[in-house]
Amino acid sequence: xxxxxxxxxxxxxxxxxxxxxxxxxxxxxxxxxxxxxxxxxxxxxxxxxxxxxxxxxxxxxxxxxxxxxxxxxxxxxxxxxxxxxxxxxxxxxxxxxxxxxxxxxxxxxxxxxxxxxxxxxxxxxxxxxxxxxxxxxxxxxxxxxxxxxxxxxxxxxxxxxxxxxxxxxxxxxxxxxxxxxxxxxxxxxxxxxxxxxxxxxxxxxxxxxxxxxxxxxxxxxxxxxxxxxxxxxxxxxxxxxxxxxxxxxxxxxxxxxxxxxxxxxxxxxxxxxxxxxxxxxx
Amino acid sequence: xxxxxxxxxxxxxxxxxxxxxxxxxxxxxxxxxxxxxxxxxxxxxxxxxxxxxxxxxxxxxxxxxxxxxxxxxxxxxxxxxxxxxxxxxxxxxxxxxxxxxxxxxxxxxxxxxxxxxxxxxxxxxxxxxxxxxxxxxxxxxxxxxxxxxxxxxxxxxxxxxxxxxxxxxxxxxxxxxxxxxxxxxxxxxxxxxxxxxxxxxxxxxxxxxxxxxxxxxxxxxxxxxxxxxxxxxxxxxxxxxxxxxxxxxxxxxxxxxxxxxxxxxxxxxxxxxxxxxxxxxx
Numbered sequence: 001x002x003x004x005x006x007x008x009x010x011x012x013x014x015x016x017x018x019x020x021x022x023x024x025x026x027x028x029x030x031x032x033x034x035x036x037x038x039x040x041x042x043x044x045x046x047x048x049x050x051x052x053x054x055x056x057x058x059x060x061x062x063x064x065x066x067x068x069x070x071x072x073x074x075x076x077x078x079x080x081x082x083x084x085x086x087x088x089x090x091x092x093x094x095x096x097x098x099x100x101x102x103x104x105x106x107x108x109x110x111x112x113x114x115x116x117x118x119x120x121x122x123x124x125x126x127x128x129x130x131x132x133x134x135x136x137x138x139x140x141x142x143x144x145x146x147x148x149x150x151x152x153x154x155x156x157x158x159x160x161x162x163x164x165x166x167x168x169x170x171x172x173x174x175x176x177x178x179x180x181x182x183x184x185x186x187x188x189x190x191x192x193x194x195x196x197x198x199x200x201x202x203x204x205x206x207x208x209x210x211x212x213x214x215x216x217x218x219x220x221x222x223x224x225x226x227x228x229x230x231x232x233x234x235x236x237x238x239x240x241x242x243x244x245x246x247x248x249x250x251x252x253x254x255x256x257x258x259x260x261x262x263x264x265x266x267x268x269x270x271x272x273x274x275x276x277x278x279x280x281x282x
Numbered sequence: 283x284x285x286x287x288x289x290x291x292x293x294x295x296x297x298x299x300x301x302x303x304x305x306x307x308x309x310x311x312x313x314x315x316x317x318x319x320x321x322x323x324x325x326x327x328x329x330x331x332x333x334x335x336x337x338x339x340x341x342x343x344x345x346x347x348x349x350x351x352x353x354x355x356x357x358x359x360x361x362x363x364x365x366x367x368x369x370x371x372x373x374x375x376x377x378x379x380x381x382x383x384x385x386x387x388x389x390x391x392x393x394x395x396x397x398x399x400x401x402x403x404x405x406x407x408x409x410x411x412x413x414x415x416x417x418x419x420x421x422x423x424x425x426x427x428x429x430x431x432x433x434x435x436x437x438x439x440x441x442x443x444x445x446x447x448x449x450x451x452x453x454x455x456x457x458x459x460x461x462x463x464x465x466x467x468x469x470x471x472x473x474x475x476x477x478x479x480x481x482x483x484x485x486x487x488x489x490x491x492x493x494x495x496x497x498x499x500x501x502x503x504x505x506x507x508x509x510x511x512x513x514x515x516x517x518x519x520x521x522x523x524x525x526x527x528x529x530x531x532x533x534x535x536x537x538x539x540x541x542x543x544x545x546x547x548x549x550x551x552x553x554x555x556x557x558x559x560x561x562x563x564x
Contacts, residue, residue, distance in 0.1 A: 005301065016298035017306060019287065019390050024299060024374065026427040027309025058428075059435055088381070092306065093431065098397060099370070100458075102431060108301050115380060136418070136429050145308035146340075146426050147418050149375065149384065153341055176382075 002079045004072050004109035007063075009079065015108065022093025022102055029092040029143040030054035034199075035114060035235055036085045039077055040277045042270055044070065046199045047089075054141045055091050060105045062091055072109055080111045086236060087111050090143065117237050122263070125243030125255040126161035128232075129154065130221060133165045134172060138194045148175030161240070162232065167194070169221045174232055177240075180204065181219055182212075182229035182258045189223075192216035200233040200266070207265040212258065221245070229256030239263040284361045286354050286391035291361065297390065304375025304384055311374040311425040312336035316481075317396060317517055318367045321359055322559045324552055326352065328481045329371075336423045337373050342387045344373055354391055362393045368518060369393050372425065399519050404545070407525030407537040408443035410514075411436065412503060415447045416454060420476045430457025443522070444514065449476070451503045456514055459522075462486065463501055464494075464511035464540045471505075474498035482515040482548070489547040494540065503527070511538030521545040 001012040022028040032051035035042055048066050055062050064072070073087060088110050094103030131154070133147050151163050162174045172194040173179055178201040180190045188208040190201060208214045224230055230242040230250050239262055241255030285297040304310040314333035317324055330348050337344050346354070355369060370392050376385030413436070415429050433445050444456045454476040455461055460483040462472045470490040472483060490496045506512055512524040512532050521544055523537030 003301065013300075015301045017301060018295075019285065019297045019299060019372070019392065021306070022431070023306045023309065024303070024311070024372065024390075025425065026431055027305065027311070027425040028428060028431050029306070029309070058432060090301070090306065099394070100427070100431065101434065108306075110301065112381070133418075136415075136426075137432070142428050143307065143309040144418075144426050144428050145382075146310060146424050149304070149308055149310050149382065150340060150419070152383065 001111065002076060003111075004076060004107070006106070009072070009075060012110065015110070017092065017106060017108075018095060020095045020099070020103075021106060022096045023090075023143060025096055025099045026093065027144055027146070028058075028102065029090060030058055030060065030141055031088060031090040031143055032141055033086055033088045033235055036077060036082070036087060037270060037274050038278075039083050040274050041073060041077070041087060042273055043199050043203070044073070046202070050141065050197075050199070051089050051091070055105070057137070057140050058142065060091055060093065060102065063105060063107050069109070076109060076111050082111060082113060084114055085111050086114050092143075114236055117240050121161065121240060123255070125241035127159065127244035128162050128164050128174075128242050129158045129160045129246055130164045130166055130171070132167060134167050134194050135165070138172065138196060141196055145175055151175070164245070166221060171219050171221060171224070177232040177234040177237060179219070180231050180233065181224055181227040182256060184226070184228050185213075186228070186258060187213040187215060188258065188262075189215045189217055189219055191219050198233060198235070200235055200238065203266060203269060204233050204239065204262055207269060208262055210265075211261070224250060227251065229259050231259045231262075238266055283393065284358060285393075286358060287388070291354070291357060294392065297392070299374065299388060299390075300377060302377045302381070302385075303388060304378045305372075305425060307378055307381045308375065309426055309428070310340075310384065311372060312340055312342065312423055313370060313372040313425055314423055315368060315370050315517055318359060318364070318369060319552060319556050320560075321365050322556050323355060323359070323369065324555055325481050325485070326355070328484070332423065332479070332481070333371050333373070337387070339419070339422050340424065342373055342375065342384065345387060345389055351391070358391060358393050364393060364395060366396055367393050368396050374425075396518055399522050403443065403522060405537070407523035407535075409441065409526035410444050410446050410456075410524050411440045411442045411528055412446045412448055412453070414449060416449050416476050417447070420454065420478060423478055427457055433457070446527070448503060453501050453503060453506070459514040459516040459519060461501070462513050462515065463506055463509040464538060466508070466510050467495075468510070468540060469495040469497060470540065470544075471497045471499055471501055473501050480515060480517070482517055482520065485548060485551060486515050486521065486544055489551060490544055492547075493543070506532060509533065511541050513541045513544075520548055
């Protein structure tokens with residue numbers, strides 16, 4: 001496998017940062033993550049736009065123009081020869097003189113095999129737990145996952161799949177996924193605030209609007225207990241049905257038809273995007 | 283200069299981590315920072331205890347016993363030959379297989395020259411600004427300084443020295459310092475909650491108690507406006523008088539006598555600790 005770092009593509013095992021880097025010193029950096037299918041990157045412009053926007057908000061400048069990053073990503077896809085993969089762009093605070101002031105940002109682009117949810121998890125749905133927390137600067141995809149990683153043990157102990165953040169019972173997001181419910185009247189709702197605006201979240205909202213009423217609004221834990229269906233979305237996981245929150249089953253404890261229908265629509269959208277890229281390249 | 287990393291002491295310019303490290307991937311790590319004077323580490327056991335405690339809370343294990351870390355620090359002090367310096371211990375989440383699950387933690391120990399506050403800043407006092415924020419897991423010295431570093435530009439634009447965090451006007455701490463006020467009746471007060479429990483904070487509380495009433499309690503921004511004196515404490519900065527908060531001068535806008543008296547007492551305590559170490563080593 002190959003990685004882009006320090007302005008060149010090198011074997012992945014040679015991708016190092018000096019410990020003066022502000023990611024190591026102070027956890028300062030942003031990133032983004034997209035996937036490839038059949039060797040083509042999905043919704044690349046959406047992810048790139050968010051990546052540059054995150055950098056901008058954190059007062060960092062990506063040292064390469066978007067066209068150059070696109071070219072690097074295509075070179076990595078060719079060299080690494082992984083059909084289905086995850087591609088991660090990280091922009092760190094750079095080599096700091098005093099361990100606090102940012103330096104010239106370091107841009108790293110890596111590619112990896114994907115770990116997808118299992119068929120069983122999609123077919124049966126998953127359990128989630130809740131935790132009172134709001135991320136710093138939630139609309140920015142910073143590298144700060146202290147609380148998320150700190151909660152890994154609690155998730156395991158609870159036999160849960162993931163942890164949903166809330167503030168005084170108003171829910172927001174998972175560490176790495178967005179959250180949706182389907183109300184009894186089939187309205188599809190996702191939290192409007194204190195979330196990272198996921199690309200899959202955006203695509204699901206668009207797809208759902210073809211068939212249902214959709215809302216970006218407020219969801220309380222009580223609303224989840226009263227929901228017909230619930231699911232999470234992410235780039236890697238697409239859509240995973242949620243059937244239990246803490247010790248309470250949602251509705252009958254089975255994944256719902258709206259959830260599965262949206263998953264089919266999302267996979268069709270991805271296939272359409274790949275087909276479009278294939279025809280453009282040929 | 284030399285750095286301890288990957289179980290050995292190497293020239294500082296050769297201290298690298300692979301980009302799979304969870305500090306780079308997810309900002310996951312803890313650290314601690316102490317200083318040396320005349321070649322002796324000050325209050326080393328206090329800092330070590332906090333470092334191991336931070337690691338423990340974050341579900342990480344320091345790969346070396348405290349006695350071994352003490353020995354490494356003394357080796358670094360000898361090799362680097364810096365009389366007055368800062369020593370930083372960083373423990374990262376380690377090399378992660380999937381960019382999220384922690385690996386075996388990486389321990390890094392570095393030594394640097396110190397940047398102290400200027401004589402002018404101590405003599406005249408400094409201006410601070412305020413920002414509504416609370417750190418994640420504030421009692422733990424994690425490497426997450428996203429908000430602090432994000433605020434560097436705002437501090438500069440305001441011609442301020444530092445930024446004091448508050449939640450709905452109840453103040454807590456600076457990104458890297460603790461906060462104190464001296465009330466009109468000479469009571470010395472520092473916030474009890476949502477703070478990192480600084481070693482200098484602890485020493486100042488002890489010293490102040492010899493001469494004044496001391497309190498760990500709640501301080502509001504209004505309380506600061508009504509204070510007689512205010513100051514910040516940190517390992518590097520010791521005690522720096524604060525004479526202005528946002529656009530309001532505190533009392534007469536001059537540093538106060540209690541502040542300076544505590545600074546003299548703190549420097550005497552440091553000198554006593556160094557003298558004690560010198561006599562123990564000889």
